[in-house]
Amino acid sequence: MKNNQFGRIRLDRTTELEELKNIHFIDGDLLADPKAQLKDFLKRSCLVSNSEATFQQKLSNLLATPDQTMAAFFESDQPLTLEIFILLELQLLQFEADTDYQIEDPLSAISKIQLPELDLKNFETSADVAHAWYNLLTTHTKNGEVYLDRLTQQGYFVSFYPTTTKPLFFNGKAQAVFDPHRLIREVVYVEAPLDTDHDGQRDLLKAEILRPAQTAHGYQAPVLYTASPYNQGTNDSYGEAITHNVDVPLTEKTVQKLSKSDVTAEPFSQTLPAERKVAGMATKASETFAREQPYTLNNYFLSRGFAVVYAAGIGTRDSDGLRDTGSVEETISTTAIIEWLAGNRRAFTNKTDNLEIKASWSNHKIAMTGRSYLGTLATAAATTGVEGLETIISEAAISSWYDYYRDGGLVAAPDTFQGEDMDVLAAEVLSRKHDAGDYLGIKAHFDQILKRIEKDQDRDSGNYSKYWDSKNYLNNVKNIKADIIMVHGLNDWNVKPRNVGKLWNAVRDLPINKKIILHQGQHIYINAFVQLISPI
Template sequence: MEALFERVFVETTVDTDQDGQYDLIAVYIKRPKLDEKVPAVFVANPYMLHCNEDWYDLYDVNTNIQAYPSQNIQREDVTFYQKDPVVCPKKEAEQIVENSPYPEPDPSAYECISDLYGHLLERGYAGVFSGGLGTRGSDGLTMTGSEEEIFAFKSVIDWLNGRARAFRDKTRTVQVLASWCTGSVAMSARSYLGTMCIGVATTGVEGLKTILPEAGISNWYEYYRHNGLTLPAMDWQGDDLDILAKYCFSRALDPNDFASIKPLFEKNQKTLQEGEDRQSGNYNRFWDERNYLQHADRIQASVFVLQGLNDWNVKPDQGIRLYEKLQELGKDRMMLLHQGQHIYTYHLEDSPTLGLIDRWLDYYLKGIDTGIQNESKIYIENNLDQKLWMQEEVWPPKSYKSYRVQGNGNQMIVDDLSQTIYDRKQKNTKAWLDELVLTQNAHSLSFDLETMKEDTRFAGRAKVSFRARIQQPTAILSAMLVEKGKQVRLTPNLDGDENHSFVFKMEEKPSDYFVITRGWMNAQNRLNNYSKEAIDPDTWYTYSFDFVSNDYTIPKGHTLSLILYGMDVDQTQLPFVVTEIEVDTASIVCDCPIE
């Protein structure tokens, strides 16, 4: 289909670079050359126009966990309240036009954008691609996940609906209208881009008819922290929100632009570092601002969650908890869970993904009765047969079975990384995991819960509870649920390319186990995630925490096992302090979503 390409600068409602003018963000439009108005699919992309690869320096995770006296922090102390709106003067444009022609950039500029939008162009949708605050060509500062970032992207939808202004260039003299748009807008894309779909939807902005977040973050705290621990994406240990903000601040790639904003950028970085509070790992107002789940009731758009069950970057609960909240509120929703990692599944063989998306958008943006509203609400790819897609109406689909461990008195976990096979320099995580799961060792406790008499589906969010006495003022507590049994298993690795037809690979030879899920807690956060409690080494305390959700079928004859341990070399900080954790094994209870 013949297309038009344009660039505009949308006027936001924030002034993060503090120059007395509303920040402008660069927006690129590729739309069908038609005589009729068309709906738009909007991608809010903080990675657009490249990133600061040389600035991506991770924190050292080989550090001890800081201990705190009891803090007595209350929930109201960590509640974020909306900031006062910024008021800047507006100058009237000298001219108003209906288009802003611009040469299409090199495709590499569309960082993290899939080929879905070429497909949608052929189906009569405009693609709208926006860089964010602080990206190259735009004004402002990267304040990742913040209210300002969300409001800036919301302004694009306001412009598409005639409620905000856009300009041909940054002089603000020629105003550009979006008269080609019907006003019906969807937001889509993966990861940070999908996160922005969720954040903008919680503003309740008019005209946003639907969002399709793929591996989107619904709660930034649960992305970078967990129950009082610093715990970012697996394989990205040492990452944090201030690093991501610095990485995405592509204004720095333009030396002429960066020079004027550098002092304010450096001040903003310090503000982010103070707010994220790596030392305590507590939930606070900074993270509360970035917790979109608590505003799910404001969402007016329908929501189609797409999430990988083996995604340990944006973990499954980011999508699943959002879906659960929408389900509770009775919002229009759908969810697709696949066996992949952090990928798009439009071209996954035997997947319903692309067909569902086409019918979903046609219904919500064009008003075509595609029958999608009468479809099953949840699609889940089976791990034993990747061609099998299970369908459900509610999540979790399974009831819970409670396992009480048949323990043998009190047993000790000695959390000492130097006594394991792990080498801090080599980072041999697979060897560490094999040792943890397959051997009797001093740094973990392992309990077989049940050997399955038939294929048994584990679908939902498990929970573990136990009593323990800790001989240090703080500790990392971890747990995993493992399926044990020799078998050639499905992997989340691709046989093919996600931009073309692909399937998931099978293992080349049988493996002995599969980690279904994990969970973690800072022992000082036993009551909540925002306040530390002092630990008396002579006192027994009860610890309870959730595992990450999963949908996994355990084969007949295989065993479901629970492992309790301390630091997790795949996820947590790696202290040097040796910590003894005495567990009352008779107190261990594990609730699992199986029947």
């Protein structure tokens, strides 16, 4: 097999030594003897051992040469060679002798497995050993993660927790030095420039925040924000009840000659009520929450100094407003959270007291994450050019809602969801329905919205129209300022690959950093894979 060795930065040796000191593999100066230095590195990485006897036992499980263990090697006068180090490296990286490499010829495994080559022929100094160890820490194991991440899983950075005040970077990556068990959990309500439920007040949007404890003492964190309409619950039975019948006779489609103006959406406009009057300022939130619906990529970064924010948007439980799938209002409700995190919008501690609270713990640099509908809203937000949004990582995201529910003038169900459409999805994520008292005041108006959507989506013709054009994010890619990572499965029959293909072609020439990762999977997350490896 070959391992894709990606995401590695080449640094000069001076920087490597500084970074090894920062993560406590070196205290002060290097040891005089190269063998002694290697043994010290091994001892620091042997996290299951708290005695010399146990450490020796672990060394006896590792080979230095085909007929000598590492324990015996350290007792001998034999010098450290490149062959010995590479054989040790292969074992630490979890490759299997006689399956992945031959113990008699470890050097040939470097090209066979696609391991990073060392620019060394022998180990003359401990600095050579430190360079090789740095290289090892940034190399991907057989199971995918880099070796330092493997040590992290075993608890290498736990001892850093009590003294951590800011992120710690190694080879360009933030390390897990923040205690994930000491998170601040709080809820705020962001005032959006919307009144989608027409109650005469601007919509307040619930945002759930998880942030490192250090943010209470001056540390300002970068933020990962996931806009998930599913976050506060779904109405599965409601959606099923209004799903459209697809068992209908086929009819001949009438040809229509349309101009571009016939299918170009009208500019968005609305009449807004005044902002709420602020009754006072608060420095602490008055509401918390016990458990969120987590996104695995966000969890990875929580212990690395990032804050995480989840918001379901308009029409969802504990928020104001009404759902309208793919609408401009939906995008505005998404960007309102970003604006608050960037210091450009107001939020309140609850929905009644009008006590304003600022995101003083945010460093005003926000990235959006999410798959499917979640990634779609990240794409939507990016096309507004909203200030503060630095990056989006969108997985299996829709770039035009027409390409999700329609196909070349025909109604086309995504995956196996026959009869689903824009109105059905809006009903499924209107989680305000879960609270009967709250739903009482909005039911009649939402019923009218569903009727309008049903008419505008036009299941009879399947044609592209002004309605669908207003839900086409490709129209606004020129506004994108954030960097983009797109991830999509080539066998995704839910959000079909044409969505990412069209977006990639649209942003190809924009002056932003952009990456696309295509995989053979279906409508799945791949961020929870240990890493991306390529068996041959």
